[in-house]
């Protein structure tokens with residue numbers, strides 16, 4: 504062992520940056536975007552307005568919002584050549600794999616506007632990423648089911664445009680359900696940012712090297728994919744399906760507590776929240792409402808509620824302050840909106856793009872920012888002499 508550094512595995516006690524974007528009080532269960540409580544934004548705002556807020560620090564005036572919406576809706580197209588990339592993927596590739604690769608490839612299309620020191624180029628990248636993410640995400644889905652790609656309808660609003668690209672069938676008019684669009688918009692608001700989570704920290708670490716915004720965000724997508732992070736929403740739904748019935752909840756809780764069993768309650772626990780994740784509270788309420796309004800009766804909701812109830816009164820979960828997180832109920836809503844399970848983390852990525860790019864911009868606006876370069880406590884061998892292969 505050598506070195507005189509603070510050992511902080513998993514960065515539980517290290518602030519890697521200063522930031523003015525998002526505030527979390529994990530003990531009180533408080534989440535603010537630029538000072539605004541998440542509950543108020545969820546009730547009164549829209550995802551695109553929240554994206555503007557995260558990027559610019561203030562809520563937009565009517566004119567500012569109209570300008571932002573106009574800019575976003577004029578950059579929604581995916582370059583036709585990007586479609587060749589999709590055709591190279593296997594038909595059953597995971598959509599997150601296609602999304603990460605496609606977003607990374609954007610730096611090959613927009614390299615003429617990639618001066619990370621130029622505020623105008625940075626802004627253009629933010630607009631392009633927020634605008635194109637739903638188009639690329641819908642292409643991932645349509646490719647996986649063998650449907651032709653769909654073009655963005657720029658007369659629609661952000662979330663409706665996305666739903667249209669997902670589900671439009673050529674020659675059949677698509678009736679968009681306003682309840683579905685409102686629900687998805689709300690989920691996007693709740694997922695838009697969460698300070699220095701693993702994927703945002705990844706975006707910042709990659710960004711700190713001077714890498715371009717598309718490469719930085721693509722790295723964030725890959726970090727988000729893991730089941731301990733954004734991949735948990737997909738894992739929750741698979742877990743609920745596996746549990747299958749409220750009768751099996753007790754045995755699932757028993758397994759989750761067993762240290763010899765790898766099974767964990769997906770959608771439970773959080774590094775920062777030692778209280779209810781405020782987003783989970785909103786999503787749970789919304790889950791009941793959306794299912795009722797859409798006339799969906801999903802038995803998995805009952806399994807989820809029973810699981811939450813059982814865990815919240817179990818000593819193991821109480822002692823460790825493990826509560827449902829943002830991913831616990833979101834999958835049931837996505838399912839009611841006919842979003843396939845493998846697309847759940849893609850939904851998270853669309854929304855989190857606003858946060859990722861806001862952090863990337865903040866990082867580049869901060870004077871004197873340094874490359875991210877953690878140290879280690881070395882635990883390997885001391886110095887020794889090389890041994891030729893015939894003497895080993």
Ligand code: SDX
Pocket residue numbers: 513696697699700701730731732733735759760766767768769770771772773774775823825828829830
């Ligand atoms: C997101 O960071 C963010 O902000 C992320 C996020 C965002 O918006 O960006 O909020 C989104 O990623 C939500 C989290 C989604 N992940 C899951 O739902 C997966 C299940 N949860 C866990 O893997 C875990 O709780 C984490 C990864 C979320 C947090 O991990 P920590 O902070 O490293 O906590 P830990 O693993 O050290 O757990 C402390 C104790 C341990 O027990 P002991 O060793 O002390 O006996 O709690 C136990 C853990 O084994 N524990 C669980 C558990 N989560 C933690 N036991 C059973 N089931 C669980 N889900």
